[in-house]
Amino acid sequence: MEAESPQKVQRPFKICNSTREIRKGIVALSLEDLTSKVREKLDIVNDNNFTVVLEADGTEIDDEEYFATLDANTSLMILAPNHKWVPPYPTCNLSKDQVDDANNKGDELAGLVGRLKTNLCHLSLLGGPELELLSDMDPDSLADLTYPDKIFLDQLKEASGRFLCEKRQAQDAMDLLRLYQEKEAAESEAN
Structure with a gap:
């Protein structure tokens, strides 16, 4: 008798780029499914590698087992090879123009x-x-x-x-x- 594998269900995820300027919603069945949809939604060239991390703390998601434990509507960040995760805090921009008026x-x-x-x-x-x-x-x-x-x-x-x-x-x-x-x-x- 064959052991039945649990049926996978598509779950919604919130994805963003490393600057958090682009945000999209994706429904995915697996990590592989998510990465293919990310390439499509964010116009990422197939030969360009990227990393999927939790937006909240930067934890890398690199296997299907961990992906399966994620809750629906989890916020994920897509990092290009040369980008690093940074916390979601406003940047401190102290530069300003001097005005004579x-x-x-x-x-x-x-x-x-x-x-x-x-x-x-x-x-x-x-x-x-x-x-x-x-x-x-x-x-x-x-x-x-x-x-x-x-x-x-x-x-x-x-x-x-x-x-x-x-x-x-x-x-x-x-x-x-x-x-x-x-x-x-x-x-x-x-x-």
């Missing part, structure tokens, strides 16, 4: 607040001018139109003021240390 401060402030609302940990990476802009802001002026969460704006203003104060204290300490070292060097040359 003083009226543009409101736009700059609104953009800065928007970036920090997305990922508040970037506050510690800001420089003096950005921290000054945040610590001098009027939360009421932004709370009306741009960001209705006034509590967040108040806390952001207070935190940026603290970071600015700490940066200034650290800079003052470095300046004092530099002066001390210059004095020591001058005294040692005199002797």
Whole structure:
């Protein structure tokens, strides 16, 4: 008597590319079926290798047995040979254009607040001018139109003021240390 193999059922999966800019839905029966459909949906040339990983943590899926354990609607990432998995966090883009127009401060402030609302940990990476802009802001002026969460704006203003104060204290300490070292060097040359 032959052992019956469990009947495979097609399951839906969410796939994306390594930048998470392209997202598609695919229904697949097996890992092999998924890879062939990925090639078709993402226009990947047949001779081009790619890796399938879990979008959440980058675990590579390279065999049918592991693939069979995945739940329906699992998010998968397709990595080209030269790409690596990165966590799904917003990137910290601190580059910006300098504008001579003083009226543009409101736009700059609104953009800065928007970036920090997305990922508040970037506050510690800001420089003096950005921290000054945040610590001098009027939360009421932004709370009306741009960001209705006034509590967040108040806390952001207070935190940026603290970071600015700490940066200034650290800079003052470095300046004092530099002066001390210059004095020591001058005294040692005199002797």
